Every structure is written in structure tokens, then in C-alpha cells.
Amino acid sequence: MRALSLTVAFAATVPLANWMIENVGSCSPHSPCVIPVGFGQYAPSGVLVVGAAIVLRDFVQEVGGVKASLLAIVIGAALSWMFAPAALVTASVTSFAVAELCNLAIYTPLRKKGMPIAVVVSGLVGSYVDSALFLLIAFGSLDYVLGQTMGKYWVVAAASITLVVLRSRRTALAQGGGE
Numbered sequence: 318m319r320a321l322s323l324t325v326a327f328a329a330t331v332p333l334a335n336w337m338i339e340n341v342g343s344c345s346p347h348s349p350c351v352i353p354v355g356f357g358q359y360a361p362s363g364v365l366v367v368g369a370a371i372v373l374r375d376f377v378q379e380v381g382g383v384k385a386s387l388l389a390i391v392i393g394a395a396l397s398w399m400f401a402p403a404a405l406v407t408a409s410v411t412s413f414a415v416a417e418l419c420n421l422a423i424y425t426p427l428r429k430k431g432m433p434i435a436v437v438v439s440g441l442v443g444s445y446v447d448s449a450l451f452l453l454i455a456f457g458s459l460d461y462v463l464g465q466t467m468g469k470y471w472v473v474a475a476a477s478i479t480l481v482v483l484r485s486r487r488t489a490l491a492q493g494g495g496e
Contacts, residue, residue, distance in 0.1 A: 319380050320377070320380040320381035320385055321381075323373060323376050323377045323380055323381065324377050324381055324385050324388065324389045324392075325389075326373055327370060327373040327374055327376075327377050327386075327389040327393065328389040328390075328392035328393040328396060329393070329396070330366050330367065330369055330370035330373065330393065331370070331390075331393030331394060331396060331397050331409060331410070331413055332393065332396040332397045332399065332400040332401070333363070333366050333400075334363030334364075334366040334367050334370070334409065335363060335397050335400050335401035335405055335406060335409050336363075336400045336401065337350070337361075337362040337363040337366060338350055338361045338362055338363045338401070338405065339401065339402075339405070340362075341362040341363075342361075342362035343359075348456065349361035349362070349363075349455070349456065349461070350362045351461065351464075352364070352365075352468075354464050354465075354467050354468035354471065355467065355471070356467070358463055358464035358467055358468075359461060359464045360461050360464035360465040360467070360468040361451075361452075361461060361465060364464075364465050364468035364469055365468055365469075365471075365472055367413070367444075367447060367469055368440075368444065368468060368469035368470070368471065368472025368473060369472055369476075370393075370413070370417075371416075371417075371420060371439075371440045371443045371444060371447075371469060371472070371473055372436060372440060372472065372473060372476040374386055374389070374390075374417055374420060374421070374424075374443075375420075375424055375432070375435065375436050375439065375440075377389055378421065378424065378425070379428075379432070383421065383425070386417070386421060390413065390414055390417050393413070394406075394410040394413070394414065397409055397410060404455065405455055407454065408450075408451050408454035408455035408456075409451060409455070411450060411454055412446070412447045412448075412449075412450035412451035412454060413447060413451075415446060415447075415450055416443045416444075416446040416447030416450065417443065417447075419439075419442055419443055419446050420439045420440065420442065420443030421439075423435075423438055423439040423442055423443075424436070424438075424439035427439065432480060432484075433477050433480045433481050433484075436473065436476060436477050436480060437473060437474075437477045440469070440470075440473035440476075440477075441470065441473065444466050444469035444470055444473065445462075445466050447469070448461075448462050448465040448466045448469065449462055451465075452465065
């Protein structure tokens with residue numbers, strides 16, 4: 318049941334991010350709706366959801382394996398066609414699939430060294446690849462690549478810190494020190 322829930326959540330991030338890019342934030346014609354992500358940078362508003370997708374993909378692989386991760390990518394891509402214009406979906410699906418496959422290729426071998434390091438490194442690479450490809454394909458520009466990458470890094474960092482805290486609490490409880 319946990320694998321199914323994570324797979325559904327991961328698959329839902331693709332259409333949600335596509336919907337947000339056209340509906341959430343400061344919107345102007347012929348460009349994505351943007352939100353501030355810090356340090357004077359802006360990013361297309363779906364950035365935070367895509368950051369969550371990067372982390373969710375790692376959890377899907379943890380509980381369901383590589384096949385579940387790949388299935389979620391396909392489901393997310395198919396769902397996107399219902400929520401966004403074809404050009405945006407093509408950019409999103411292409412960049413998402415390439416970035417997630419890069420993420421998967423990096424996460425899998427690093428997982429042996431620990432989940433937090435695997436999440437951070439694979440998330441950083443996946444974030445940049447997705448940002449650059451998406452912006453180039455969807456808008457023919459890298460104008461928001463720094464902001465978009467930064468927004469995803471915030472989510473990956475928050476998830477990684479949460480993982481470290483949860484694991485140390487679990488270890489403390491298992492050793493009888495958490496009462």
C-alpha cells in the first residue's frame with residue numbers, strides 16, 4: 318500500500334506542476350507564471366512540486382523498486398496531457414523523463430552509501446538537468462534556470478534534512494534513548 322501511495326503521489330506531481338506553471342504566481346503572456354525562490358531569483362511556479370517529485374522518486378524506488386519509478390514517470394506523463402497544452406507537456410515530459418532517468422542512475426549506486434547522500438546528489442543533478450531542458454524546450458530560454466534549480470534545491474535540502482532527523486530519532490528510539 319505504501320508503494321502504491323508513493324507512486325500515485327509521484328505521478329501526480331507532473332500534471333500538478335504543469336497546471337501551476339499556467340495558473341499560480343505572477344503571470345504574463347508568453348511566459349510561465351513565476352514565484353520568488355530567494356536571493357532575488359524567480360522560477361516557474363511548478364518548481365516546488367518538481368522538487369518534491371525528485372525526492373518522491375527516490376522514495377518510490379525505495380519501496381517499489383526501479384520498475385515502480387519508471388511506471389510512475391509514464392503515468393505522470395500521460396496525466397499531463399489532460400492538464401496542459403501540448404507544447405508544455407512535451408517540454409515537461411521530455412525534461413522530466415531525462416532528469417528522472419539521470420536521477421535514477423545516480424541514486425541507485427549511491428544508495429549503498431546512505432539514503433540522505435543519495436537523495437542530495439541525485440536531486441542536485443536531476444534538478445539542474447530538468448530545469449535546463451524544460452526551459453529550453455518550453456520557452457527557448459534559460460532565463461529562469463538559476464531560480465528554477467534553486468527552488469528545487471530548497472525542496473531537496475528540506476527533504477534530506479528531514480530524512481537525517483527522522484533516521485537519528487529512529488536510531489535513538491531503537492537504542493532506548495528517546496523517552
